[in-house]
Amino acid sequence: MSYTSENDHSGTGQDAFISKDHGLAYWESISADENGMLGGIPSVAGFANTSKIDLQGSRNFLAKFGIGSRSKSKSTPGLRQCKRIIEGGAGVGRITEGLLTELLLDEDGKVDVIEPIAKFTAKLQGKKGVGKVYVMGLEEWAPEFQYDLVWTQWCVGHLTDEQLVEYLKRCKSVLAEDGLIVIKENTTVMGHDEFDEEDSSVTRGETTFQNIFQKAGLRVVKAEFQKGFPQTKTMKLLPVRMYALKP
Ligand SMILES: C[S@@+](CC[C@H](N)C(=O)[O-])C[C@H]1O[C@@H](n2cnc3c(N)ncnc32)[C@H](O)[C@@H]1O
Numbered sequence: 001m002s003y004t005s006e007n008d009h010s011g012t013g014q015d016a017f018i019s020k021d022h023g024l025a026y027w028e029s030i031s032a033d034e035n036g037m038l039g040g041i042p043s044v045a046g047f048a049n050t051s052k053i054d055l056q057g058s059r060n061f062l063a064k065f066g067i068g069s070r071s072k073s074k075s076t077p078g079l080r081q082c083k084r085i086i087e088g089g090a091g092v093g094r095i096t097e098g099l100l101t102e103l104l105l106d107e108d109g110k111v112d113v114i115e116p117i118a119k120f121t122a123k124l125q126g127k128k129g130v131g132k133v134y135v136m137g138l139e140e141w142a143p144e145f146q147y148d149l150v151w152t153q154w155c156v157g158h159l160t161d162e163q164l165v166e167y168l169k170r171c172k173s174v175l176a177e178d179g180l181i182v183i184k185e186n187t188t189v190m191g192h193d194e195f196d197e198e199d200s201s202v203t204r205g206e207t208t209f210q211n212i213f214q215k216a217g218l219r220v221v222k223a224e225f226q227k228g229f230p231q232t233k234t235m236k237l238l239p240v241r242m243y244a245l246k247p
Pocket residue numbers: 001023024027037038088089090091092093094095114115116117120136137138139152153154155158159
C-alpha cells in the first residue's frame with residue numbers, strides 16, 4: 001500500500017475498480033500485527049522505525065493544534081487533552097495504542113475504533129482507553145458520540161470519493177466545538193489518482209483530496225508532509241500528507 005504504484009488506472013470508473021469484497025479479502029489474508037498494517041514497507045527499510053517515525057510525526061502535527069498527552073502537558077503548558085476520540089480504519093490499533101490513548105483527558109476518556117476486519121480488532125476489545133469497537137467499514141459507520149478528534153489513516157483508499165465525502169460529513173456532524181478531523185494518507189507523486197489491483201484501493205492525488213474536503217464542507221486548516229520515512233534506491237515511499245480539517 002505504500003509503494004509508488006506502476007498500475008495507473010486513471011480514468012477507470014472508481015465504483016468498478018474499488019471492490020469492497022476484494023479489499024476485505026486482501027486484508028483478511030494479512031497478519032494481525034503491526035507488521036501486517038505496514039506490510040507495504042519492507043523490513044529492510046526498518047519497519048519498526050517507520051511506525052515510530054509515523055507516530056512521532058502525528059504527535060508533532062497535533063501539538064500544533066495544542067493537542068498533546070497528559071504527561072507532556074506537565075512540561076508543555078497549554079496542551080489540552082480529548083474526552084473522546086475515534087480512529088477510522090484502525091487495523092490492529094497501532095495508532096490507537098501508540099498515540100491516541102495518550103491524548104485522553106482522564107480515565108473516563110475513550111478512543112472508539114472503526115475497522116471491518118474482526119481479527120484485527122479482537123485484541124483491542126476491552127483494552128484500557130479503548131471504547132466502542134465498530135467492526136465495519138467507514139462507509140457503514142453511523143456515529144453515536146461526539147468527538148474532539150477523528151483520526152483516519154491509510155485506509156480511505158478503500159472508499160470511493162462519494163463514500164469518503166459522506167464519511168467526512170458524518171464525522172463533521174459529531175465534531176465537538178474546537179474538534180479536529182485528521183486524514184493521513186499516501187498521495188500520488190504525479191497528482192492523478194492511481195489504482196492498486198492488489199488490494200483494490202485508490203491512491204489519490206492532491207486535487208482529488210481537496211475536492212472531497214470541499215464537498216464535505218470542510219476546510220483544510222493545515223496540511224503537512226510526513227517527514228523522515230526511510231527511502232532506498234529500490235524503494236520509494238509515496239508522499240504521506242496529513243490534512244487537518246475543520247467545518
Ligand atoms: C494499511 S492498514 C492501516 C491500519 C491503521 N490505520 C494503521 O495505520 O496502522 C489499512 C486498514 O484499512 C482497513 N480497511 C479496509 N477497508 C476498509 C473500509 N472500507 N473502511 C475502513 N477500513 C478499511 C483494513 O482492514 C486495514 O486494517
